[in-house]
Amino acid sequence: MRLARYLHGGRAHTGLVTGEPGDEVLHALAAGATVLGVAGATTAEGAAAASWALSSSPAVPVGSVRLLAPVQPASIRDFVAFEEHVEGVVRSVSGGAGVPGEWYDAPAFYFGNPHSVVGATDDVEVPPGCTALDFELEIAAVVGRRGRDLDAAGARESIVGYTVLNDWSARDLQTREMKVGLGPAKGKDFACTLGPWLVTVDELEPYRDADGYLALEMRSWVNATPVGHDLSSNAGWTFEELLQHASRGAWVDAGDVLGSGTCGNGGCLAEMWGRTGVQEPRPLGPGDVVRLEVEAIGSIENRVVAPPAGTARAAVRAARPRDRARSRVVAGGAR
Template sequence: MRLATYRHRNLRRCGIVDGDSVLPFPEGTELLDVVRTGSVPATGAAVSLAGVRLLPPIEPPSVRDFVTFEEHVEGVRRSVSGAAGVPGAWYDAPTFYFANPHAMIGAHDDVPVPPGSNVLDFELEVAAVIGREGRDLSPGQARDHIFGYTIFNDWSARDLQSREMQVGLGPCKGKDSATTLGPWLVTADELEPYRDADGFLRLALTAEVNGVEVGRDLLSNMGWPFEELVAYASRGTRVLPGDVLGSGTCGNGGCLAELWGLRGRQDPPPLKPGDTVTLTVEGVGTVSNTVVPGATPVPLPPARTRPRTRP
């Protein structure tokens, strides 16, 4: 089943995607409630998908973005910090950072350039969406806690990111402005036929900029399957219905920065207003966003040197 949230005739609605149409749930239904309860309401008369604006399928309580593709780590590390290889700690556990749950945008929304950035990039990922609360889960238990999957594009201001991460804390405004989620939420059972003998989902991933393919990979090249990501995320805490867990960016051109690191130059160039990024995930769908000019940053002064006086 494919579940979408959309705007139609100035109303926010959600429903079941059926071919080129959507079958709406009763007015006022939120997809997060469907995820939380597992109960699918009755549907109304079909509405053409061509006549609606797709919104992010859910408004997630939290967003964890992992980094599970070795090839991506190798290329981006060289691009952002100049270091070669993959850090040994990467192999120990599936590392993640918390992303901004308030920055979700729809499958075809415009993406403003983050204020102050001149080096914008996309990141092709798949996200799992939690359906049941859990804590300290095993990977076997975690599979039953995944409600479904969607495409996740972690838009990244590489110049801001590179500077911020010199502090040693992680990404900040370099990852804060927009994340595409969509085009809809595909229930987990729909993707089971793609599971390989090692337990990974073998889905083809492609990335295009202005109609030119720049990246192609398989989701099954993740270092850990989603069940292990969920288990790790739940360690010592809770995962809740609607929580989003990104796979991390795929390799072989899943973002421009990886290619820059491998080629030693910004080829292809950073994204600019007018560029359109189209990401396709087998079994899930396609999202396509166009970059537009962003706001001018409100200037802030640098840190003041203080005397470090004590009371």
């Protein structure tokens, strides 16, 4: 099944998606139904929910609604699972060369901002102070139930579906702040696209290869010009392994999102910048349109826009250096 959240007629709905690519329609599910609830239901329960929607709700063209993110994440763990991406982007962001040996030891991730999530066709503002805006083509797995210390089988049973993810990045901000040894922070937390809908795991099983990886074509365009193309099976770990690692000594819960990390071969601009030493293609700016597509899941397309006129976004001042005084002086003169 493909399951979506959307705005139509001034109301939010959860619906079943049917139809061929480019000609999809939505059928609203019964009141109270949720994407996670239907995706995680038994086969019989899911079939009953779909049957009710098809027989009881009129078809609404996808083009006539505003698609919301298919889930409102409880948390976002964004991994960096593609070796080719690391090879290129490490030069661009940190000035290093090659893949760090530690990358091979275990899947690395950062926590994204769940409040930054936008829908498949929403506009994305250039973040304050950014002059090197970039996209990142990823697939996201969605967790359907609470768990901890999952084994391989438990991890596989806990994933209820997949969606497309664009982990927008302000590369200049990211480069500066990560020199402190933390982050990314403001280089990442301004926008994250999820969409266009959630595709349940059974729909993607025909694309699983002999090694257990989903082998899906991933493509990117900027202003209708092709930029990147990769296979999701070029990742270093399967989604089940990413979830197994995430749950090691920690709780995961329904609604948690796990990003694959950016694919290789043009999955982002910074990878190409790192390989050539030149910002070509140029960084994104207002008016640019980024389209990302993953086979058997769907596509998202966001326009980059400038902040609204008059928006006040003053930067915090630089830290003051201190002489490490060990006695206290307050305004009243007491020590």
